[in-house]
Amino acid sequence: MQTIDLSELKQGSSSFTFETTSIDGVYSFLKTINWSERWLCCILLFHFITFLTIILSRRCSNFQILVFFALVALCYNSERLNELGAKHWHHFSHEQYFDSSGFFISIVFSSPIIINCAVLLVALTFIQIKSYFFIL
Numbered sequence: 001m002q003t004i005d006l007s008e009l010k011q012g013s014s015s016f017t018f019e020t021t022s023i024d025g026v027y028s029f030l031k032t033i034n035w036s037e038r039w040l041c042c043i044l045l046f047h048f049i050t051f052l053t054i055i056l057s058r059r060c061s062n063f064q065i066l067v068f069f070a071l072v073a074l075c076y077n078s079e080r081l082n083e084l085g086a087k088h089w090h091h092f093s094h095e096q097y098f099d100s101s102g103f104f105i106s107i108v109f110s111s112p113i114i115i116n117c118a119v120l121l122v123a124l125t126f127i128q129i130k131s132y133f134f135i136l
Contacts, residue, residue, distance in 0.1 A: 026107060033108070039092050040108070047112040054120055061127050068120045075113045078105050 033040065050071070057063050082105040086098035097104040 029103070029107065033097065033104075034095060037093060037095075043108060047116070050113075050116050051119070054116060054123065058123050058127070061124060064120055064124055068117060068124070071113050071117050071120070075110050075117070078102070078110045078113075081105060081109070 035041070035044075050067070053067060054064065057067070079102060082098050082102045085105065086096070086100075089096050089098055097108075
């Protein structure tokens, strides 16, 4: 399998393309990302605030259901967000991260959302089991 030097991603050219099958690991890909860019910090902050919201609203199942469907909608629309990011990346970023297969958006945006959805499902299941046993 041929590997690529991921430091070449920092060229900043929108015409630069690479095969995501040639990336040798998620960790090495994440190391090449410039995490000091403001929009990436905002994405990380969004995931952190979402996780805190899930934890702090654990007793409000209706609100958690609303948060769950909002997160699922965001994850569903991540392909469109990737297309918009690839088209307009130069307005908010110094580098082009948005590839045609959606590897970047899947790792940085969708994966934490899916993890948050899994935490929500566990919390909602726990609430339902707890309320079922208190009724008996």
